[in-house]
Amino acid sequence: MKPLQAVESVAQLQPYIPGKPIDELERQYGVKNAVKVASNENPLGPSPKVLSHLQQLLLKPKEFSRYPDGNGYILKNKLIEKLANDELSLSIDQITLGNGSNDVLDLLARTFASINDEVIFSQYAFAVYPIATQAVGATAVVTKALEWGNDLHAMLDAITSRTRLIFIANPNNPTGTCLPAKDLLNFLQQVPENIVVVIDEAYEEYASDYIEGYHSILSALNQFNNLVITRTFSKAYGLASFRVGYAVSSITIADLINRVRQPFNNNTFALETASIALDDQVHIRQCVELNWQGMSYLISGFKSLGLDYIPSAGNFVCVKIGSDCEQVYEKLLYEGVITRPLANYHMPEYLRISIGTMAENERVFEALKKVVSI
Numbered sequence: 001m002k003p004l005q006a007v008e009s010v011a012q013l014q015p016y017i018p019g020k021p022i023d024e025l026e027r028q029y030g031v032k033n034a035v036k037v038a039s040n041e042n043p044l045g046p047s048p049k050v051l052s053h054l055q056q057l058l059l060k061p062k063e064f065s066r067y068p069d070g071n072g073y074i075l076k077n078k079l080i081e082k083l084a085n086d087e088l089s090l091s092i093d094q095i096t097l098g099n100g101s102n103d104v105l106d107l108l109a110r111t112f113a114s115i116n117d118e119v120i121f122s123q124y125a126f127a128v129y130p131i132a133t134q135a136v137g138a139t140a141v142v143t144k145a146l147e148w149g150n151d152l153h154a155m156l157d158a159i160t161s162r163t164r165l166i167f168i169a170n171p172n173n174p175t176g177t178c179l180p181a182k183d184l185l186n187f188l189q190q191v192p193e194n195i196v197v198v199i200d201e202a203y204e205e206y207a208s209d210y211i212e213g214y215h216s217i218l219s220a221l222n223q224f225n226n227l228v229i230t231r232t233f234s235k236a237y238g239l240a241s242f243r244v245g246y247a248v249s250s251i252t253i254a255d256l257i258n259r260v261r262q263p264f265n266n267n268t269f270a271l272e273t274a275s276i277a278l279d280d281q282v283h284i285r286q287c288v289e290l291n292w293q294g295m296s297y298l299i300s301g302f303k304s305l306g307l308d309y310i311p312s313a314g315n316f317v318c319v320k321i322g323s324d325c326e327q328v329y330e331k332l333l334y335e336g337v338i339t340r341p342l343a344n345y346h347m348p349e350y351l352r353i354s355i356g357t358m359a360e361n362e363r364v365f366e367a368l369k370k371v372v373s374i
């Protein structure tokens with residue numbers, strides 16, 4: 001029998017490693033009431049309005065046999081209402097919905113890059129960028145990080161005639177660094193117009209109004225035809241399990257991405273819950289405020305333990321454990337605390353910790369204090 005033959009670039013792919021699920025930890029380690037601070041999820045969950053809407057949906061079982069609205073009309077309209085402002089008018093044709101923003105990032109790679117093309121992103125960039133790049137057979141050009149973040153000068157220097165796409169997360173995951181909007185604008189002015197620049201704003205809600213110099217680059221959309229902004233409902237909106245993300249771009253780019261998008265990539269529950277979640281901005285504010293309280297609690301804790309950390313603009317923080325990081329990660333698992341080791345990001349001495357509820361943060365700190373002092 002002939003062996004199966006995968007596409008070469010796919011055969012060599014390292015798969016994405018997700019945070020360990022709570023159930024798996026409880027099964028494997030026999031611990032109870034575990035706390036997961038490994039995947040930058042919202043510890044408060046979605047708006048209570050989402051929960052009551054879901055109950056209403058369950059009363060309409062006939063809807064379950066219908067395909068969802070493949071164009072996501074209601075959600076897209078809600079989004080343009082929320083995103084448009086005095087400087088920016090948007091049309092529904094500029095929004096592309098994805099099964100999580102991951103889906104949109106993948107669609108962008110499939111639309112714009114192929115064999116012999118180059119895709120630029122930074123050292124310590126989100127793990128999906130190399131996967132999406134390699135999956136389409138394109139070449140990843142990884143620029144050296146500057147203070148753990150994206151070095152825009154290095155990225156400009158890395159551009160060649162083969163560059164098709166640039167991915168920049170702002171704030172960046174896993175390091176939490178962020179770039180001032182003015183630096184990104186300056187960068188966009190220097191990137192040739194035929195190269196698509198993706199600014200991944202998965203953590204925008206946490207940084208806006210809280211991090212000096214940071215604001216979304218959304219208002220620049222009308223100036224740059226090659227700019228794509230991606231966002232998600234998985235983080236501040238607390239809807240990670242529903243898988244909803246989106247891209248905002250020029251109509252030309254949206255039209256191209258839509259050609260490779262699966263017709264029904266968002267299910268009805270996802271579309272409806274995301275629309276309702278957008279209405280409750282009070283909940284988002286509460287979640288973001290809790291995040292910053294939790295962040296300062298954890299940072300004081302790290303300082304009291306003499307641990308270094310990377311200042312973060314997101315809902316997570318990287319703490320430097322040192323050469324015994326892997327053992328500390330394991331010991332934390334036995335304490336029922338799931339953090340994210342970063343060896344696959346070439347940061348073997350760091351753990352990434354998502355901000356939880358205050359009770360969860362206290363649990364994380366107490367466990368860390370116990371295991372680092374053993």
Ligand SMILES: Cc1ncc(COP(=O)(O)O)c(C=O)c1O
Pocket residue numbers: 039040099100101102103126169172173200202231232233234240243244245
């Ligand atoms: C920077 C960044 N972009 C995109 C995503 C993907 O999120 P989702 O597919 O849940 O929207 C993540 C998730 O962790 C992320 O950290």
